[in-house]
Amino acid sequence: MLAPASWSDDGWIERSVAQLESWGFQVRLGAHARDRRGYLAGRDEDRLADLNSAIRDPEVRAIVCLRGGCGSFRVLHGIDIQALRRDPKPLVGFSDITALHRVWHSIGVPSLHGAVAGAHAKTVRDLLLGHVPHVVRAIPTQFGAELTRPGTASGPLFGGNLELLARTVGVLDFDLQGHVLLLEASKAAGLGMIDRAMTQLIMSGALDGITGIALGCLEGFDDYEDRGWTIIDVLRDRFDLLGVPVLAGLPLGHLADPITVPLSVDCGLDLERRELTCSPAATKDPPDAPGTRTSA
Template sequence: MSERYLSPPRLTRGDTVALLTPASWAEDAWIAETAQRLTDWGWRVRLGGHVRNRLGYLAGSDADRLTDLHAAIRDPEVRAIVCAMGGCGSLRLVRVLDRDALRADPKPIVGFSDITALHLLWQRAGVVSLHGAVAGNRAETVRDLLLGGTPQVIAADRTQYGAELTTGGRATGWLVGGNLEMLARSVGVTEVPMAGHVLLLEINRAAGLGMVDRALTQLIDSGTLDGVTGVALGVLEGFDGYHDRGWNVLDVLSDRLGLLGVPILAGLPLGHTPNPVTVPLGVRCELDADAGTLRCGPALR
C-alpha cells in the first residue's frame, strides 16, 4: 500500500453505501437501477436526501448537494460513496468540503468525468478513490474493488481509437488523474502535486481540438505535470473521425504529451465508454507500454 494515501477499510455484506448526485441530476430510472445493483451486491443503499433534486443541469443547489456529500462523509455507518452521475457541478463543492472529516474516517468515492474534481479532493486529503462507474458489463469491477480485491490487470485494446499513441517503456508511481477538462479546470482550485505519479487521462469531445490543446498546455505550463512518470490514456470519446484544419486529436496529444518525455500507454477501456473498467486512484501502479498493461495495487485494506 502507498505511504502517501490512506486505504479505506474494505466493505462487507450489510455495509451502507451512499448513492449521491453531487454534480448533474440523473434520471430516476438510473438512480433506481444503480441502487438495485448495489443492493443485489449485498449492501444497504442510502439515497442522499436531495439525490433527485433538479436545478437547471445541476442536481439541486450547491448547498443541498454539499449537505448530502457531507452527510455521507461524516456518517461512520457509510462505508462508500457512489455517484450516480457526472455532468457538471462537482468543482463548485471542493473548496468547502470537509477534508479533515474524510481523512479521519476514510471512505472511497466512485465516479468519473466531472467527479474528477472530487477525486482530486480525495487525493488532497490523502484518501484512495475509485475512477469508474456502476455501469455496463464491467460494473462488477466496482464491487470487487470495494470488497478489497486486487484490481484486474487492464490490457490496452490495440484496436481502440488512439491506441497508436502508445510509446514504449515502463513507469511506476501512484495513479492519479481523470477527465482532462476537469484536471485543467481544477488548477488553482484543488491541485494535487503529481511528481512521482502516473497520470490517468480520459477525454471526451465537449469541444474541438482547441479545448484539448488548451487543457494540456495549462497543465504543462502551470507545472502541474512536473515529475509525472507516465501517462495512462483512456477513451477518446467522440473524436474518431473528427478533424480540424488537417489535425485530429492524436496530433494534438502527440504534440503536447510528447513534451513530458515519459512512457504512454493508450487504448485503455477507461472513461466515457458504455463498459468502463473501474480503477483505484491513489495506489501504486505499474504501466508497461511494451506489454500494453496497467497493473494497480489493492484499493481497500
C-alpha cells in the same frame, strides 16, 4: 448514492440502486439525489450537504456518485476535509467527478475512477471489497491506441477527465511528482479545449515529474478533425513535451462498458504487454462482506 453534479432520471437511479443491492450492499440515497435545478442535481448547498453528510456518517463505507455531467467543481471548497481524514472512505465516479477525486487525492484517500454501469460494473464491487484490482489491458483497435510510447513507468496512479484536471489548477494544490497520469477526454471539449487543458497542466508545472501516462477513451473524437489536425495530433504534440512512456487504448472513461480502477494507489505500466496493474485501494475500514456495510 449521491448526485453531486448533474441529475439522473428516475430509471437510472433505480437501476443503480438495484445494482448495488444485488451485490449485498445496503444503499442510502442522498436526501437531494432526485433534485433538479437546470442541469444540476439541485442547489449547490444541498448537493454539498448530501456529500458532507455521507462523509461524516460512520455507517457509510463508500460514496457512489450517480453520474458526472457538471457541478462537482462548485462544491470543492466546502467539503469537510477533516471528517474525511478521520474516516476515509472511497468515492466512486468519473468525468465531472474528477474534481472530487482531486480532493480525495490531496489528502491521500484512495478513490475509484469508474461507474456502476456496463459489463464491467462488478469491478466496482470487487474494489470496494478490497480485492486485488483487475489487470487492465489496452485494446489495440481502440481509437487513440497509436499514441502508445515505449518505456516503463510506475508510481501512484492519479488523474481522470482532462478538462476537469486542468480546471483545478490554482484551485487545489496539484503535485503529481512521481505519479502515473490517467487521462480520458470527451469531444464536448473540442480540440481547442484539449490543447488548452494539456498546455495549462504542462505550463503550470502540475505535470512536472510524472513517470508515465495511462490514456483511456477519447470519446467522440474518432471522426473529428479541425483544420487538418485530429486529437491524435494534439496529444502527440503535447506528449512530446513530457517525454514519458504512454499506454494508450485503455478501456477507461466515457465508454459503454468502462473498467473501474483505483486512484492514489501504486501502479505499473507494462508497455510491452500493454497492461496497467494497480494495487488494492485500501481504506481504514473497507467492506469485508456483502450486507455488512452501507454504500451512500
